[in-house]
Amino acid sequence: xxxxxxxPLRTAPDTVAFHRTxxxxxxxxxxxxxAAGEWRDYGISSLRDVAVFSVxxxxxxxxLYRIEKRPKLRGRQGQYAVIGTEGQVLKRGSxxxxxxxxxxxxxxxxxx
Numbered sequence: 001x002x003x004x005x006x007x008p009l010r011t012a013p014d015t016v017a018f019h020r021t022x023x024x025x026x027x028x029x030x031x032x033x034x035a036a037g038e039w040r041d042y043g044i045s046s047l048r049d050v051a052v053f054s055v056x057x058x059x060x061x062x063x064l065y066r067i068e069k070r071p072k073l074r075g076r077q078g079q080y081a082v083i084g085t086e087g088q089v090l091k092r093g094s095x096x097x098x099x100x101x102x103x104x105x106x107x108x109x110x111x112x
Contacts, residue, residue: 016071017046018053025096026053026067029103039064065090065103 018026033039033055041056043063050070054063066083073079078094082102091102 015046015048016051016069018044018051018069022069022096023053025100029100030055033103067100 030039030042038057039055040058043052043054043056045052045054049072050068052069053067055065055067056063062085064085068081068083069079070081071079073092074094077092078099080094080096080099081092082090082099084090091099093099
């Protein structure tokens with residue numbers, strides 16, 4: 001009698017994603033920047049090592065800013081970062097609200 005060997009279950013590779021509370025904080029800032037006329041579109045990517053929220057002035061261009069979540073950096077530099085157009089790190093830390101303050105300063109300048 002042949003013994004049937006079960007196939008191992010294939011699971012999707014783990015991906016990093018923003019939690020609902022994190023998205024709430026990001027989308028609150030996004031809404032204020034849209035109201036100020038600074039931002040017009042966004043995109044979200046969930047990859048194996050990083051989750052990215054990209055902000056655009058127009059749909060067909062490179063992102064103005066990328067808000068990244070890298071859990072592997074949680075113990076070192078902080079898991080959240082705001083990256084500028086040229087790839088420069090504008091702010092990095094472990095608290096999302098404090099990291100996003102670098103963009104809120106731009107909102108204050110835009111309103112004045």
